Amino acid sequence: MHVFHVRYRNTQGTLMRILNAVSRRGIDLPYVQAEPAEHKHRVTLLLDVNPKQIGQLYRDWHAVVDVVDVRAGAPSKEMMDLTAAWAAVPHPPASASTGDSARAAMA
Amino acid sequence: MLRGADIVLQCLRAEGVDLVFGYPGGAIMPLYDALDGSGVRHILTRHEQGAVFAAEGYARVTGKVGVAMATSGPGATNLVTGIADAKMDSVPLVCITGQVRSPLIGTDAFQETDVFGLTLSLTKWSRLVRTIEEIPAVIAEGFHWARSGRPGPVMLDIPTDILKAKMEFAGPLKFTPHPTPADVHGESTFGETLIALLEQAKKPVALVGAGAKLSGAVPDLRRLLDHLQIPTFATVHGLGAVPSDAPYYLGMVGMHGTRAANMALHETDLLLVFGARLDDRVTGDPARFAPHARIVHFEIDPAQLDRVRPCELPVIGDLAETIPACHGALRHVSLPDWGGWRAVACGPERAELDPRGLAQPTIRFLDELFGRLPKNSVILADVGQHQMWAAQRYRSSCPRGFITSGGLGAMGFALPGAIGVQLAKPDTTVLCVSGDGGFQMNIQELATVRRLGLPIKMVIVDNKYLGMVRQWQQLFYQRNYAETDLSDNPDFVEIAKAYKICGQHLGEDVMREFPIAAATADVLERFLQSPEPELLVFDTHPEANVFPMVPAGASLSEMLLEEE
Helix, strand or coil: CEEEEEEECCCCCHHHHHHHHHHCCCCCCCEEEEEEECCEEEEEEEECCCHHHHHHHHHHHHHCCCEEEEEEECCCHHHHHHHHHHHHCCCCCCCCCCHHHHHHHHC | CEEHHHHHHHHHHHCCCCEEEECCCHHHHHHHHCCCCCCCEEEECCCHHHHHHHHHHHHHHHCCCEEEEECCCHHHHCCHHHHHHHHHHCCCEEEEEEECCHHHCCCCCCCCCCHHHHCCCCCCEEEECCCHHHHHHHHHHHHHHHHCCCCCEEEEEEEHHHHHCEECCCCCCCCCCCCCCCCCCCHHHHHHHHHHHHHHCCCEEEEECHHHHHCCCHHHHHHHHHHHCCCEEECHHHCCCCCCCCCCEEEECCCCCCHHHHHHHHHCCEEEEECCCCCHHHHCCHHHCCCCCEEEEEECCHHHCCCCCCCCEEEECCHHHHHHHHHHHHCCCCCCCCHHHHHHHCCHHHCCCCHHHHCCHHHHHHHHHHHCCCCCCEEEECCCHHHHHHHHHCCCCCCCCEEECCCCCCCCCHHHHHHHHHHHCCCCCEEEEEEHHHHCCCHHHHHHHHHHCCCCEEEEEECCECHHHHHHHHHHCCCCCCCCECCCCCCHHHHHHHCCCEEEEEEHHHHHCCCCCHHHHHHHHHHHHCCCCEEEEEECCCCCCCCCECCCCCCCCCCECCCC
């Protein structure tokens, strides 16, 4: 697992373009956190990627107009725990109401 | 006080726009209402896809930003193929769509579509305009990104209430981008590394892509290649950047490239790439692409580097700057003598096409047609077999003279694209070459051609099949011609007649005569010299194939040269 921190100007669609660079390659996104960082914004992504994908993602992110900076790092224990905990949760969450009608409404 | 629609048009004028292509509808009506007297000429196509392809044709031939307009919902979604096409082929394009009234956004209102979301992955930059005050800044920034760096498509979605709102307008704005980090490769650094690589190289080659043309670097590139004298070939979008009569030029490379170009690319030990993405149609099997080569990649878009495999020397920047810098670094260096390699790579034993291939009637037809075109004519090829034949037979050295949907491969591009080209170049001969499948995808634009009286020369290579798909079915699917039969095609000449456009058929048998008969030559001459739009339907054999061909997933060294 690799962690990437992408700093960006929080303009329309920029976060979506950053995420799209991942999703268009069919890469799972087990952990994403976007937050204000100094005068900009930062999104942190935990990804299972190979070296070739890392290079492609770096360059694709840099090509997004309002991306300022891309850095890599090691995943923290908290991230891995959160990812594991989320994977263990039934998904989608079970409805408090009964059975079939709730499932039909969510379909 | 000006309406939002008036402000949009004034900002377009400030960006140098005097021609837009579009199709009206409910949400964009305020913008159409403001067109009269704005100084912006609107071309009504008969489908939004026709509008965006025409805007692309205009942009591709001029280098200026093309503009397409459409309404919300289906109008906007009909633009999507053109936007994807512009992204793949680096075409500067601004699309303006009307959107439902601001309070209705997100309510699934009539003709509401999230076109901003739909096109996020296809556009270089986009905005859903939220206030009338944003309009000047959004248009200035949108045009900046459409034309800067690697050009591309921009989408501006404007709710109808904002187009109708009014405000005091102080005038168009200019956009100043945020500063970006400097290129990591200084001029001197790459010069020294490049010299070292060239000194070690025994079989260097150059591959030229669209980037060389988009950056305006063609004269510099030609000087550099004349200096290097190394075997050179082009992608489909690089055609015209290098004179076809240059002694070191080997033609098009890739899936339907020349045998000489593909063999040289397979054998090279140093590949200089000038503004090309190295997509799969150029590389063949990426794992076996140029297996002996080190790669030097001149490219403006860092996202295109290392897609196939790591390059030895990435030279990131505008080719209009990096190519002269490269030439400057090499000018006074004694380079190895590559005469022996050049003689092998460009020698007669690697002739570009099998002689029997040259006698193929469609190829002869295109040769006869292209040979009669005035200098600086523009050829638009649609997508399919005829596209590859046209690319193989293109011989002009006009950098923007061969236009096609290369990356996306969007059938139906050529006819509306030709409308944009002819409007941009009213005194130029514009030849539109389509297949019978692709022509029917935007056949409604014959009405646009007729209304405007554009003297476009339209050719349909009619083999009554979706020919390229059929070719693959023949070669790789045991001749299972599933749903590619178009034998019940309409009579295209009669359809043209309904649009008050003259047309005629030409059978392929006339191209079996050597030389062609005087009467046939006369047909071609009259077709090209007519001041009116003309249609020529070339009825050809249903099972003619394009060769050479590199099967999908094969190495460039595994070309099929003819029928087994």
